[in-house]
Amino acid sequence: MTLEIRLMTVDDYEDVYALWSTSDGMNLGEEDSRAGIALYLERNPGCCFVGTEGGRLVGTALCGHDGRRGILRHLAVHQDARGRGLGKQLVRACLEALAAAGISKCNVSVMDSNAAGLCFWQHLGARVLEYDWRTLQLATGGRAGSTTGSQFTEKPMSNLMATLRAALHQLEQERATIDRQIATLRSVLGHTKAAPAAQPARTTMVRRRKMSAAARKLISQRMKALWAKRKAAAQTKGKH
Ligand SMILES: CC(C)(COP(=O)(O)OP(=O)(O)OC[C@H]1O[C@@H](n2cnc3c(N)ncnc32)[C@H](O)[C@@H]1OP(=O)(O)O)[C@@H](O)C(=O)NCCC(=O)NCCS
Numbered sequence: 095m096t097l098e099i100r101l102m103t104v105d106d107y108e109d110v111y112a113l114w115s116t117s118d119g120m121n122l123g124e125e126d127s128r129a130g131i132a133l134y135l136e137r138n139p140g141c142c143f144v145g146t147e148g149g150r151l152v153g154t155a156l157c158g159h160d161g162r163r164g165i166l167r168h169l170a171v172h173q174d175a176r177g178r179g180l181g182k183q184l185v186r187a188c189l190e191a192l193a194a195a196g197i198s199k200c201n202v203s204v205m206d207s208n209a210a211g212l213c214f215w216q217h218l219g220a221r222v223l224e225y226d227w228r229t230l231q232l233a234t235g236g237r238a239g240s241t242t243g244s245q246f247t248e249k250p251m252s253n254l255m256a257t258l259r260a261a262l263h264q265l266e267q268e269r270a271t272i273d274r275q276i277a278t279l280r281s282v283l284g285h286t287k288a289a290p291a292a293q294p295a296r297t298t299m300v301r302r303r304k305m306s307a308a309a310r311k312l313i314s315q316r317m318k319a320l321w322a323k324r325k326a327a328a329q330t331k332g333k334h
Pocket of ligand 1: 169171172177203
């Protein structure tokens with residue numbers, strides 16, 4: 095049977111939600127309620143698609159933009175229909191809709207744990223953006239898809255101060271760890287120069303983000319091996 099794609103309508107909701115619910119790598123929230131999806135489709139006409147085979151819904155992609163950047167989410171193809179080009183067709187349809195709306199770039203959020211999904215996007219040419227900032231989120235007080243009963247409430251200042259204090263404490267601990275690692279590496283490499291003045295917080299964060307747990311483990315293993323080698327050499331020298 096032939097795979098076909100068409101625009102998504104709110105009547106597809108039950109089938110679409112069933113597909114999302116059984117697809118790996120999906121992060122579903124209250125915005126994925128029927129009312130939430132109805133609002134999304136209304137705001138982003140011509141941008142969301144489904145794939146069908148013999149009338150059965152086997153693929154979906156939600157896409158929209160804020161007038162500046164496109165966003166593509168919840169791309170899913172049913173297990174039975176994978177590997178036949180439907181995922182790529184859905185992505186292409188979304189990107190063409192964005193281009194026609196005058197949008198030049200489209201972001202995709204993929205969970206770190208979704209290795210297959212990350213691989214798929216990179217295969218299609220998506221580049222992974224390395225940020226030195228974080229995305230924060232505020233609750234508006236409203237409900238997804240509903241226009242009634244919204245009331246924005248600020249968090250008490252004491253909560254915010256506690257959060258900031260905890261963040262500062264964590265950064266200080268991380269800086270201390272990095273300083274220790276630098277000092278050890280310097281000593282292994284035979285440097286005796288004093289450590290440079292502490293870097294501003296932003297640079298420290300960038301460095302921390304770039305050094306993955308795997309890299310830290312590798313450095314620590316290499317350092318242990320070097321120390322063992324130096325110790326053995328010193329012992330041999332002592333014997334002569
Ligand atoms: C990711 C997914 C949508 C791909 O759908 P699909 O219909 O099987 O993909 P296609 O058949 O269109 O593949 C298009 C191309 O990507 C390649 N590809 C497919 N899955 C891939 C993967 N996991 N890693 C690398 N490449 C992949 C295909 O080989 C094909 O390559 P080609 O164009 O060079 O021949 C599907 O596997 C899925 O629903 N996964 C679960 C949900 C998910 O992870 N979504 C993405 C994160 S939001």
